[in-house]
Amino acid sequence: MGESQSRHLLGIAGLERPAIQALLDRAAAMQRRPPEKLLAGRRVLVLFYEPSTRTRTSFEVAARRLGAETVSVTASASSIEKGESLLDTVYTLRAMAVDAIIMRHGESGAPFLVARHVDVPVINAGDGMHEHPTQALLDAFTILRHKGRIAGLNVAIVGDILHSRVARSNLWLLSRFGARVRLCGPPSLLPAEFAALGAGIECHHQLEPALDGADVVMVLRIQMERMREAFFPSEAEYVHYYSVTAERLRLARPDAIVMHPGPMIRGVEIGAEVADSPQSVIREQVENGVLIRMAVLEQLLAPAEAAEKSA
Amino acid sequence: MNLILQGGRLFDPASGRDETGDLVIQEDKIRDLGPGIAAAGPGVLDCRGLIVCPGFIDLHVHLREPGQEYKETIESGTRAAAAGGFTAVCAMPNTHPVNDGAGATAYLIQRAKEIGAARVYPVGAITQGSRGEALAAIGAMRRAGAVALSDDGRPVMNGQILRRAMEYAARFGLPIVEHAEDLNLSAGGVMHEGAAALRLGLRGISAESEAAMVARDILLAERCGARLHIAHLSTAASVRLVAAAKARGVPVTAEVTPHHLTLTDEDIRDYDANFKMNPPLRAAADREAVIAALADGTIDAVATDHAPHAQHEKAQEFSRAPFGVIGLETALPLVLRLVAAGRLTLRRALDALTARPAQVFNLPGGRLEPGAVADVTVFAPQETWVCDPARGFSKSRNTPFAGQTLAGRVRHTIVAGRVVYSAG
Structure with a gap:
């Protein structure tokens, strides 16, 4: 992966810890002092093959705050059905003088394919079940705001781990920074091999031990759209065993924070009272997303200028 | 038409034959094989240092x-x-x-x-x-x-x-x-x-x-x-x-x-x-x-x-x-x-x-012996080459080995006594 990883942001798995730290630091600096419009005159393509509200908007806001122009293309299912390949679509759009491509795609690895074939930075805004690197970065940023550290924290990630790109990006980042990551979900959505993906990763098939003494509780949605087979009997049964309710949250540390990457289905994976509790930092995650995405865009599109400004 | 594969390492897995020698092909059949059975002349392929096998x-x-x-x-x-x-x-x-x-x-x-x-x-x-x-x-x-x-x-x-x-x-x-x-x-x-x-x-x-x-x-x-x-x-x-x-x-x-x-x-x-x-x-x-x-x-x-x-x-x-x-x-x-x-x-x-x-699959071939079909492969076991699918004979290039250095190269392929491929 080496060559491609420095020019693009394709995933957390290929990022060294110092590179992650630099992005987190830069986002923190931007929170203290709004950044300059270093990307004035640049054009960023926001190419989404999957529906998204918050991630797409967040990237657009981040790019514009840095002065860039954004071109948003939402590829409907019909344009795929017409038969144009991903690469042909990207070549066409690249020809319209874009300086970077932010892309979301339903198939794992699609941004890697694009990155191999274009000469501009590619930012992965979520690919299939693989990675969602800016989500993990904003989650780490949010955890740092509240806990001041990641090393040594107990982080529970609860839900549909198998189909979750958020879980994968987070487990790589958190494990690399020394957290103990407790993955939790029904066995059919949490294969045991997940424990082999990083240091300090545990797999739990029961919620209570996963929440016990947790510093951070990250709740994930059940991705019905990625399930063709029966992974569990019913939503009601999932709620019975895995919904993070106020009562169950009491097993976590009293100062535990609750996170959710959205979209959130109240009453299913998370109790409404938990989502609205003071422990919930869900809305703050959204704000932090813009900061992180600004840091990423600046680092990939104007690294020299950014270094100069911060010096 | 005759073809003589001269001086190669005759290797026949079925019989266990493994010796340096010559292999004589007459028409589409192997006529004879063994050490020192053929003289130089027209229709001779020099196979010294090469493996000659079915x-x-x-x-x-x-x-x-x-x-x-x-x-x-x-x-x-x-x-x-x-x-x-x-x-x-x-x-x-x-x-x-x-x-x-x-x-x-x-x-x-x-x-x-x-x-x-x-x-x-x-x-x-x-x-x-x-x-x-x-x-x-x-x-x-x-x-x-x-x-x-x-x-x-x-x-x-x-x-x-x-x-x-x-x-x-x-x-x-x-x-x-x-x-x-x-x-x-x-x-x-x-x-x-x-x-x-x-x-x-x-x-x-x-x-x-x-x-x-x-x-x-x-x-x-x-x-x-x-x-x-x-x-x-x-x-x-x-x-x-x-x-x-x-x-x-x-x-x-x-x-x-x-x-x-x-x-x-x-x-x-x-x-x-x-x-x-x-x-x-x-x-x-x-x-x-x-x-x-x-x-x-x-x-x-x-x-x-x-x-x-x-x-x-x-x-x-x-x-x-x-x-x-x-x-x-x-x-x-x-x-x-x-x-x-x-x-x-x-x-x-x-x-x-x-x-x-x-x-x-009960097919002919697969043996080096007198009377067998003259389907023979001659290769250089140590010769290295870099896999470049663009230079291959297949119309397609979908190989995971592109760019790898490989050891072992086919030099001649003979089907029914006819040389159908020779390395350039």
Whole structure:
């Protein structure tokens, strides 16, 4: 992966810890002092093959705050059905003088394919079940705001781990920074091999031990759209065993924070009272997303200028 | 016309012959072979320092013609075969249309003869259109020259239909070649199910999806007395099943591909679809098991499952790209790599490319002896070359070995006494 990883942001798995730290630091600096419009005159393509509200908007806001122009293309299912390949679509759009491509795609690895074939930075805004690197970065940023550290924290990630790109990006980042990551979900959505993906990763098939003494509780949605087979009997049964309710949250540390990457289905994976509790930092995650995405865009599109400004 | 292969290392795995000498071909047959039997003169190929062995026989290739000539043709495929040292290839029937009748079977043989590179032995479909519903014209295909039956590319999911096919095919002595995959267990999968697939976020094809089908097929073959051949066997669990079946005398054979002998699921990098095939690259323990099984004969033959696809088809999202890699022109060096690593004797390696596959499908060739067909391969075992698919004979370039330095190079390929390929 080496060559491609420095020019693009394709995933957390290929990022060294110092590179992650630099992005987190830069986002923190931007929170203290709004950044300059270093990307004035640049054009960023926001190419989404999957529906998204918050991630797409967040990237657009981040790019514009840095002065860039954004071109948003939402590829409907019909344009795929017409038969144009991903690469042909990207070549066409690249020809319209874009300086970077932010892309979301339903198939794992699609941004890697694009990155191999274009000469501009590619930012992965979520690919299939693989990675969602800016989500993990904003989650780490949010955890740092509240806990001041990641090393040594107990982080529970609860839900549909198998189909979750958020879980994968987070487990790589958190494990690399020394957290103990407790993955939790029904066995059919949490294969045991997940424990082999990083240091300090545990797999739990029961919620209570996963929440016990947790510093951070990250709740994930059940991705019905990625399930063709029966992974569990019913939503009601999932709620019975895995919904993070106020009562169950009491097993976590009293100062535990609750996170959710959205979209959130109240009453299913998370109790409404938990989502609205003071422990919930869900809305703050959204704000932090813009900061992180600004840091990423600046680092990939104007690294020299950014270094100069911060010096 | 005579041809003399002079001064090579005559290596015949079937008889155990391994000596420096000459091999004399008269017309399309081997006339004689041994030390110092031929003088220099016209029609002599200098084979000093080279290994002279029976022509390789590939039990499993996809020639794509008719219907997908942009991927491969009988001509480009048989020339690629010759360049890889294969004097005969068995053509799978999943063309468009499917080879499920005498006409298509006869066409393949006729066309290959016109081209005059490697021989082509057609494998006929088990079921009409390989749809898994009704038996294809088995007897007619047999009369036209089919050497085995397979719905390769897909399994015969309905066990009762496979049983009927086995019962019927047994009358003709035709092996049933199964692409062993329980489609319910593998549904939606694009690579081996394991930690690597979890890391890449790709849907898995479990080892059990293959082994469960191998188990079913062995039970049915045992009941029917049919010849069962397991295509591209890839898992440790399947190896155990085949070993146990052979031990109790079930007439089952198996093949393994060079890529399953060489690579694992951990080798898939950057979602390069040139590493995507079915069965998928398996876990390291599976690779170890198939190497050991090839060495001890549990797996009979090396077969390439040469599966050409156009570049634009492979340059897609990993999940959308078609399964399959080409393999004819890289098979020899990959097998020799196991010899160099001490995992396989040279005799067993060449046996798995020559005599054993000939026995498995009851084909001519596979031996160096007076009177045998003059299908001979001459190669330089140590010569290194860099795999550049753009310079290959196949129309397609979908190989995971591009850019690798390979040791072992085919110098001459001789079919029926005619040199059909010589290295430039």
